[in-house]
Amino acid sequence: MHQPLKLTVAKGGELYTGISGREITAVAGDLMLCDGEGSVSSILRGPDARTSITSKTTNALFCVYAPPGVAPALVEENLMGLESRIRVFAPAAKTTLLKVF
Template sequence: MLQVTTAWRETYPGACLGLLAVDGVVNPECHERLETRKSELEELLRAQYRTREELLACGPVNAYREYYKRFGKTYPVLLQMESVAVKGKSFPRTAALVEAMFMAEVKNGLLTAGHDLDRIEKPLTLDVAADGENFTGIGGREQATKSSDMLMRDGAGIISSILCGPDHRTRITAATTRALFVVYAPPGVDRPLVEQHLGEIHANVKLIAPAATLEYQDIIR
């Protein structure tokens, strides 16, 4: 399913990428079982992390912080975790399939992108960016990549990168029936945690679409 460039392997030894493809999904605006699970997760996070310092002690968070620091950036998932766990805010409301991904992302601290698999054009490639490559991000905003940022391309262009997020063309919509979830894991994020994370995304998706089937799952190193 995925090609990996030499440039990616040489730039990020010890990194990995998790892939989860699910068929037969649905994407309603809201789903009762997911809302229940969301409330349970909010309580779990608030019990687990009471201060920002406790969040900063989380292993995968520090691996991402080091990655973003190289580019002069702040890890956005850390801010989302802090918002829910420490500041007591609720998960932001969005379509259910995206929420299923986001819930696992905030629980585990692992950066994840979601795509409509039917909108992806072959071949799919894991690569690193050249400075100033461009693509249209979510909401139609033009994104310019940073040299060496980890990213994925399909046959038509960049579909997501760590720093810029997912693209607009392959975004998950209300019409999505096949979804691809991509977990970017820089060096320092353990493979077992990526496996657990993929499993939790799949379980959240099954709350919304019990008949959904696992089409593909793998971890690339």
């Protein structure tokens, strides 16, 4: 994954290889997270294969999408829970940013 990351609204028809290895076609109006090489994930179609976590991964990004009306504090609480579960199998993992936008 390459910075900067950009959150954008899909026009529909954008293509990327999904985590399953199948070609994914974005749905118009879907939110997509992209980097300089293409789509990283979309809400409706899921993550891409290119940036998936492998045994060689040294940096990871976890994005959580919440619908309107969900309190930011609740989202943050759940992110902190995810962080603690990650530390069970990766105790040396470091969080550089945990923020609700």
